[in-house]
Amino acid sequence: MAFHKHAHFTPAEQRLAAIAKALGHPARIAIVRMLAQRRACVCGELVLELPLSQSTVSQHLKELKAAGLVQGEVDGPRVCYCLDAAGWAVARELFGDLLAEIPIATRAAAAAPDCC
Structure with missing residues (x-):
């Protein structure tokens, strides 16, 4: 019987990977920063501030929304985000857990011959 490769990873690992993938493009980071600065729903203004087409911005917003980082509300012919x-609370927790597991190298540890 064949198993899907994602079956070997926990739901938390899969969620963290989806969030990391969504944040893996500089345009998406810029969009998140713009939304965070405004702290309000934004409709068409994102396109005016980014050197990207409307369709490209929409695609990036779609990816962020699919990862649970952005929400959108239909307002007539447009969508406000x-x-x-x-979603950000989950992202903080998941990234925090991952980062807490990663040891910070010290000079003594860096000098140890058991690590490259």
């Missing part, structure tokens, strides 16, 4: 507070 803002950060999803619950």
